[in-house]
Amino acid sequence: MGNNNSSSKHKSKKIEFYKEIDNKPMDLEVEKELKYYIPNNYEDIDRLHMFHFFQRYLFQGNYSSPIEEGLMRGKYKVLDIGCGPGTWLLDLANKYEKSVFYGLDNNSVHPNEATDMFDGLPFPDDNFDFVHQDPMSFIIKADQWNFIISEMIRVTKPGGYVEILDIYFTLRGAGPILSKIYEAHNTSCLQRGVDMKIIPNLDKIIQSNQNTQIVYRDEKSYILGPNGGKVGMIKQDIFIGYHDNEVATENLSPFLGISKEEYKIMITKDLIEELKYTSPEFLLIRFWAKKN
Template identity: 75%
Template sequence: MGNNISSSERKNKKIEFYKEIDNRTTDLEVEKELKYYIPNNYEDIDREHMFHFFQSRIFQNNFSSPIEERLLREECKVLDIGCGPGTWLLDLASKYKKSLFYGLDNNSVYPNEIKPSNLNFIQADMFDGLPFPDNEFDFVRESSMSFLVKADQWDFIISEMIRVTKPDGYVELHEPYSTFNGIGPVLSKMHDAHTLSCLQRGVDMKIIINIDRIIQSNQNTPIVYKDEKSCILGPNGDKIGIVIQDLFMGFHDNEVAMENLSPVLGISKEEYKIMMKDLIEEFKNTSPEYKLIRFWAKKN
């Protein structure tokens, strides 16, 4: 049996969770479809912030590379590509004041005025190449771009990350992915539709678990390390499960997602709305596994 949690109880659990965190195809068609994946309004940006704190809680840190001592004692240069609203950078720039932080994104949803003095944002498209010289940064990081990067683009993106990293510096990639462990029939349909929608744009979600092979193929990063964490999506995953459920539903239960996924599912918009309600009920009686994975490597 699942946990029947009231809306007020769920709200209280979310508040408790964040308190704990605080303490420690045409171009137009593609642009429309990508609204499903890229932050475009305050709610999307809020979810990006929430996901950052969720990741930090799961891993108990903001990165897996052994770079912290250098961040504390030196003037390190750190780059976050596809930085979105810059949540990760804002967090680190406030903590590691001796280091310099740079965020790059082609969608300028990051703050330009209210930010630490050691943080700068640059509007540029990573698919055109990173606008920096070789060996520029001590730490280069990418997160949650698997919905956007096409299968034939990963090698270029990772090569660019390695190129702008200094010798003895680190590259790190963070990506979420779902398994079929504990999954129910409604979530299974949603997962299949999402996977097919991505494949129609040339994005293969299965590449995520093999990104280490792409990193290893570069002669400068032959050794790759993996850090993997998992949780249960939904109320049976306790407070963390409720938070990731809210993030998941926010990502899927909206007009743009409905427009993109209902044709793939072969259902009407009204049927899609019913499906979302069924999914919430399904979470109460299942324990689907949700994973986060980090790959990191030191540049020779």
């Protein structure tokens, strides 16, 4: 299954998606896959779309690995893990019509949903030229990172590339409200076995694999809120939207020791006001490596 190059066939080109729930492959037309991948509601999808274009703007591209020539040449096989509504895949598929793209997701954006990914990727060894993973730091437990990364490397062809994108909050420039929210978030994650502090050190885990001993790191910083300019305001909308949904409200308000109503006010009013006077720094980090 591939992407047709002629404009007359453009609308019928396909991307292959895999649902992790049952590991059954499904061929879906590009025009239809957004209807299939509805994580929970349209606001979730909008936020994922916004984040995609946000990270693409910061890095001035959809990837850091040196794969442009291969994608242009065609018949390049790309796997996106945690593809969500398929925004990243669609962006690449529309530009590199001769290459083939696969998406793997559990049809949910919420980290408390179980996924079959942790039992292993449903693909044979040495299968893809490029294996990409979007932020999944809220999902992957500390003791699962080695396995997930080893699986990504396993399904990558020799000479192919693996790349992981994730977010890290440095705590520099944060005000008291954002610091409290972060600590509640961190405590909630640790109770599930998820350790956010692993993120800046993912290169060490990738490097520990004998097939990817040279690891590169591409890092971009941004300020959350109005003091970060247009970029900061876009990320503020994404951040508020993520923390203002029902799942976040249900999970984080007990850790903060406040009611759901008080939590809503903290997120939608108090935090927004605080961000006018603070400059909290976040990092987007891409780790990438070539398989021996």
